[in-house]
Structures are given as structure tokens and as C-alpha cells.
Amino acid sequence: GENVGLHLPTLSVQEGDNSIINCAYSNSASDYFIWYKQESGKGPQFIIDIRSNMDKRQGQRVTVLLNKTVKHLSLQIAATQPGDSAVYFCAETFKAAGNKLTFGGGTRVLVKP
Amino acid sequence: DTAVSQTPKYLVTQMGNDKSIKCEQNLGHDTMYWYKQDSKKFLKIMFSYNNKELIINETVPNRFSPKSPDKAHLNLHINSLELGDSAVYFCASSQSGRPWGETQYFGPGTRLLVL
Numbered sequence: 734g735e736n737v738g739l740h741l742p743t744l745s746v747q748e749g750d751n752s753i754i755n756c757a758y759s760n761s762a763s764d765y766f767i768w769y770k771q772e773s774g775k776g777p778q779f780i781i782d783i784r785s786n787m788d789k790r791q792g793q794r795v796t797v798l799l800n801k802t803v804k805h806l807s808l809q810i811a812a813t814q815p816g817d818s819a820v821y822f823c824a825e826t827f828k829a830a831g832n833k834l835t836f837g838g839g840t841r842v843l844v845k846p
Numbered sequence: 847d848t849a850v851s852q853t854p855k856y857l858v859t860q861m862g863n864d865k866s867i868k869c870e871q872n873l874g875h876d877t878m879y880w881y882k883q884d885s886k887k888f889l890k891i892m893f894s895y896n897n898k899e900l901i902i903n904e905t906v907p908n909r910f911s912p913k914s915p916d917k918a919h920l921n922l923h924i925n926s927l928e929l930g931d932s933a934v935y936f937c938a939s940s941q942s943g944r945p946w947g948e949t950q951y952f953g954p955g956t957r958l959l960v961l
Contacts, residue, residue, distance in 0.1 A: 765947025
């Protein structure tokens with residue numbers, strides 16, 4: 734099996750609890766943000782996005798919060814399930830970047846039964 | 847029904863060889879990308895093409911050459927492979943490459959190991 738990514742910050746959460754994954758970004762010009770989920774051996778999968786004119790957006794069991802003042806993004810997962818175990822990435826871009834996404838380092842979420 | 851597909855899934859080769867990775871999307875998108883994910887899971891963009899035209903070209907060795915025969919395909923050719931090229935390479939696509947940001951959809955990845 735893979736032993737890559739063991740250095741990743743890890744969030745262990747009990748099944749059924751809520752998870753909060755945090756991401757700090759550095760570019761104050763960033764105006765579009767995406768959360769991706771990457772399961773072992775697969776490509777990143779889109780979860781939810783948010784533009785800088787919003788501070789909150791909700792999806793199915795997920796909520797993204799954006800705090801532009803402190804350049805912080807979070808992903809909240811309600812009632813975490815075993816299938817939520819994965820590495821989660823935030824990504825950012827800004828208008829002049831030509832849709833070039835800059836990814837954060839990733840957080841591993843482990844759901845305990 | 848695969849939206850973004852890549853071949854091969856695994857590629858093991860010797861240092862110094864030349865290899866290609868292929869990517870196809872059936873989403874009707876105009877823009878395609880190549881990303882490299884290293885052993886620490888860090889994802890970094892390499893190239894982007896919009897309607898067969900190169901629009902993003904990051905600081906990548908010129909041994910890497912992308913080619914887009916049509917807007918549904920973006921291939922990556924790598925010459926003179928080096929040990930440091932070992933990584934997972936992801937292809938992605940987005941609808942129109944609008945500069946104000948849009949969702950990118952990723953393929954399953956090609957795991958390249960250079961020996």
C-alpha cells in the first residue's frame with residue numbers, strides 16, 4: 734500500500750460527529766475557492782466552492798465558510814461517515830490567474846467507527 | 847461514462863526513457879490541465895490548454911511537452927525521464943477556462959515510477 738502522505742495533518746473523528754477542516758490562504762487577491770476530496774488511489778473530487786462575495790455556502794452535509802479578513806477557509810462535514818475518510822484539499826485562484834488553481838497541503842480525515 | 851480518463855494508470859520505466867500519458871474528457875469542456883502530485887501529496891499545476899491553445903505554462907523542465915490535438919484531448923510527453931519525475935500526474939478539465947475561476951474536474955491519475 735501507499736505510505737505517502739503520512740506527514741499530512743490528520744483529523745480523527747468519530748462516526749456521526751461533525752468534522753471541521755481548516756485552510757489558511759496567503760493571497761488576499763484570491764476570489765474563488767474550492768474544496769476537493771481525494772480518496773486513496775483516486776483523483777481529487779469536487780465537493781463545494783465559494784466566491785469571495787459570500788462568506789458561507791451549504792451543500793449536502795457540507796458547509797464552507799470564508800473569512801477574508803483573516804484569509805481562512807473551513808469545510809464542515811455534518812454527521813461524518815466512514816466514506817468521508819480521505820485527504821481534503823482547499824484550492825484558490827484569482828481573476829488574473831487565468832483559472833490557475835493553487836492547492837493547499839491537504840488534511841487527512843480518518844473516521845473511526 | 848468516465849468524464850476525464852487517463853492512460854495508462856500505472857507507468858514504470860527506466861531513467862532516460864521517453865514516455866507519454868494520454869488524457870481525454872467527454873464533458874465538452876474547452877479547457878484542460880496537467881497537474882503533478884508529489885510523494886507528499888502536494889498538487890501543482892503544470893500546464894493548461896484552452897481550445898488547443900496553451901494558456902498556462904508553469905516552471906516545468908522543457909523535457910515535458912504537452913500536446914492538444916483537439917479540445918477533448920491533452921497528452922503529456924516526457925523526454926529523458928529522471929528519478930524526480932516519479933509522481934502521480936493528473937489531468938483535469940473545466941468548462942471554458944474563464945479567468946474568474948470555475949470548477950475543475952480531475953481524472954483518476956497516472957502513477958509514474960522512474961527506476
